[in-house]
Amino acid sequence: MRNLKLSGNKKWLAVITILLMVSQSVQAALWTITYPRPLEDNDLRAEYPIALLTLALEKTGVKYQLRASERILLQGKALRQLKENREVNVVWSMTDAQREKELLPVRIPIAKGLIGWRVFLTTKSQLGVFSRIDSLSALVKKTPVQGEEWPDTKILQANGFNVFTVPEYPEAFDILATGRASFFPRSVIEIQHELASDEISPDIVAEPRLSLYYPSAMYFFVNRGNPTLARLIQTGLERAIEDGSFDALFESTHQETLESLGLSKRKVFRLENPSLPKLTPIEDERLWHIPAQLQNQQP
Template identity: 65%
Template sequence: MRPNINKFISCIILCLLPITALSATWSLTYPRPIEEGDLRDEYPLALLTLALEKTGVKYSLLPSERILLQGKALRQLKENREINVMWSMTDTQREKDLLPIRIPIGKGLIGWRVFLISKTAQARFNDVATVQDLISLDPVQGEDWPDTKILQANGFNVVTVKDHKRAFTAVTTNRADFFPRSVIEVLQELKTPAIAKELAVEEKLAIHYPTAFYFFVNKGNTTLARLIETGLQLAIEDGSFDALFLSSYEETLRQLDLDSRRVFHLDNPLLPELTPIDDKKLWYYPETSKGAEVN
């Protein structure tokens, strides 16, 4: 029965798109990363490709001609210049400026954070038992990242920098005590020899705040938004979304072992009201009960 239900749902969703959208060739341009082959882009690109394939449209998917850091990419997309799709963590301002496809592409893992610390600093974190203990240590974040405001709202003294490279340096030079990284990023970053030489994943702690990583398009590009959403919904219904997610992150989650960490749950005052928190199939929930879970 399940394949027939999926086929029925697929037909309904596809019928919601204009005929011209299905017959056109779509040119999608996303922000070129700082370094070619940046593995942080591997999963979003694979998922976007999967979504487009599910719709059956003809498409091209290419990086922008020049490198676009996140702040610049957000501005260019808002102004409908250079790019027409990007992926980023959501907040209220971004959803005012851009059109989000409200399906969390990383199933909420962007809000599960472990810490990159100096290789000699683990002892300082072993004594952290309460959120106040953790707040006494200074995290580093990008100056225009939503995470910065989230951490500040929860009482942290956040050291801010312009980009990722400066964030790593802030920890190695002791300007900051730790660099919170999402579980979908941290192990890939440690494959960079210069980072792995100086930094390590803290062994016992994690923080969590509810948030989502979305595909965004320009406010006026509603047809493209519906096209991407259609493909994502089809992939959810036939199981290929979860299959790609697990093949990408199952081993990472095993290595980081969130289940055994002390988790500090933080508030996210930037979480937009329309975030689909109650749709359980869209989120990943670690079994944190084995660790000491602290609110």
């Protein structure tokens, strides 16, 4: 009987040893994280999310390889591929209820809500028209252009806009340049890169005095079958928030742009966002950047 008991103990020791080895191998494993390749290698709109994702992964201490997908993936295609667990395993995108149903969000707004702060691309011939707009009711009479699958489209429609929709992002600039839409609302963290592009008509310019704001968040999303990766990214982001490195990266990336757009002097029209998921962490003030004229309003 004693020999049998000893044999059993040895078996348990073997099991424990195997479990420890598995645990150690998981810690030592190389995480290969693939994000959508942007339109251009120097796309400034992608630089910040990639830098923030890198920061988050560094905070976790895991070994990782961060790489772009083999081919260029625009947002709609990237989200579909992520849902099907193909080509990419992380995408950053503006959230809505449908996306959170199909994908797994890391609910930390990576742009601190600035994805919902919109200034306008328009044409030189339209500038005089926009200079006379002083109310939301007047702005609603103008036609914005947006992507068919973008959450912004639903937000604008819910607030009374007749939105001209396009299947792919580059087409929006053609619609604007040919006068089929009056303006193209762009996030304050996107517009300057777009204006600097040689791909758009020289007739397209930034409207200087108006803006829209709606509460929204851009998240990192992963496939719903990959909660471990979601927890890893969330842990890293939370650590970066706690030690101040999240805010330092955000400010070093965006502060100059925000000042150059003259946001504090712009007339702001606030819109409702009926698509904002209930679990959006609105109450956590650390996660939002609210410009001065909206300081007394919730993001």
